[in-house]
Amino acid sequence: MFGDGIGSAAIISVFVFLLTYVLIVDERVHRAVAAMFGAAIVVLLHIVPWDKLLEYLDFGTIFLLMGMMIIVNTARNSGLFEFIAIKTAKAARGSPILVMILFCLVTAVTSAFLDNVTTVLLLTPMLLTITRLM
Numbered sequence: 001m002f003g004d005g006i007g008s009a010a011i012i013s014v015f016v017f018l019l020t021y022v023l024i025v026d027e028r029v030h031r032a033v034a035a036m037f038g039a040a041i042v043v044l045l046h047i048v049p050w051d052k053l054l055e056y057l058d059f060g061t062i063f064l065l066m067g068m069m070i071i072v073n074t075a076r077n078s079g080l081f082e083f084i085a086i087k088t089a090k091a092a093r094g095s096p097i098l099v100m101i102l103f104c105l106v107t108a109v110t111s112a113f114l115d116n117v118t119t120v121l122l123l124t125p126m127l128l129t130i131t132r133l134m
Contacts, residue, residue, distance in 0.1 A: 009047045016041050026079055068121045085129040099130060 020038030024031045042048050048056070075081060092098035103123075111119045 012045060013042060013047055065117065065121070068118050072121050072125055077121075081125045081129045082133075084111075084126050085133050088130055089125075089133055094134065096134065099134065103127060103130070 016038050021032050023029050023034035024038070025081055029037075043053060080087060086101060088102055092102055103126075107119065107123055114122070
């Protein structure tokens, strides 16, 4: 019915992925809870064996993201993003085009020194704050 090579495990995996994605987008459940739910279902249904689960995890990436999220949360709570947003809006004299150009320059310089994930984690809250202020 589904063609050669596609088994029930693949179909269930796609279903669990889509269900998890819907839960994340819907935002009724915290995205971490939704992701853990999806992972637990795949493991409980033996689609991914428990002993192989740890092989699929890249702890370096997980700890990098966790550390960056802590830094971003601390910066947000300290008001750093609001400060930068106000300075950027003043430098751009309220012009959305100038804000975009300045933000592109900041993004280019930041991504030259940091990897892309870190750059996105640092600059997205700033951009959201700038757009709220304008």
